[in-house]
Amino acid sequence: MQIEKDKVALIDYTVKTTEGQLVDTSEGNEPLAFLCGFNNIIPGLESALMGKQAGDQVSVEVQPEDAYGQRRDEMVKEVPLTAFQGVEKIEAGMQFQAESPNGPQLIMVTQVDGDMVTVDGNHPLAGIALSFDVTVKEVRAASAEELAHGHIHGVGGHHH
Ligand code: ZN
Numbered sequence: 001m002q003i004e005k006d007k008v009a010l011i012d013y014t015v016k017t018t019e020g021q022l023v024d025t026s027e028g029n030e031p032l033a034f035l036c037g038f039n040n041i042i043p044g045l046e047s048a049l050m051g052k053q054a055g056d057q058v059s060v061e062v063q064p065e066d067a068y069g070q071r072r073d074e075m076v077k078e079v080p081l082t083a084f085q086g087v088e089k090i091e092a093g094m095q096f097q098a099e100s101p102n103g104p105q106l107i108m109v110t111q112v113d114g115d116m117v118t119v120d121g122n123h124p125l126a127g128i129a130l131s132f133d134v135t136v137k138e139v140r141a142a143s144a145e146e147l148a149h150g151h152i153h154g155v156g157g158h159h160h
Helices: 043-049 146-150
Strands: 007-015 022-023 032-035 057-062 077-082 095-100 103-112 117-122 128-141
Touching: 043 057, 043 128
Parallel strands: none
Antiparallel strands: 007 022, 007 032, 007 128, 057 128, 077 117, 095 103, 103 117
């Protein structure tokens, strides 16, 4: 069976920056499972995996526009310290979930200067080209329920 829309694929993967810095790997964990055609994984990786089957190995370099997008300067904002009510101490490197028009968004504190806090809402991997090494472990048909939910259930997926 080949990876195509409405199929479930389980993959082992290692992803590095194109400079060779390790970003993430499934080594030592369950394979990553995704439902093809539902934006479960970044588009550049999904398109490279189309048509592959169990046992296939794929190495692909994905540019930022097909991964986590380009960095956007307007995602960096200065907010007053008073916006962080209920947090005892604000430090660079802290992450918060913020509400945005596109749903929950992770923001990172990058600088604290007196009463002003600089936050960055860019994805940590925005603007970075990624190099994937993938081994396809399994390809199976999705259940009707998985297709209705837009994600997979069971191993490597949602348990609910
Ligand atoms: Zn579900």
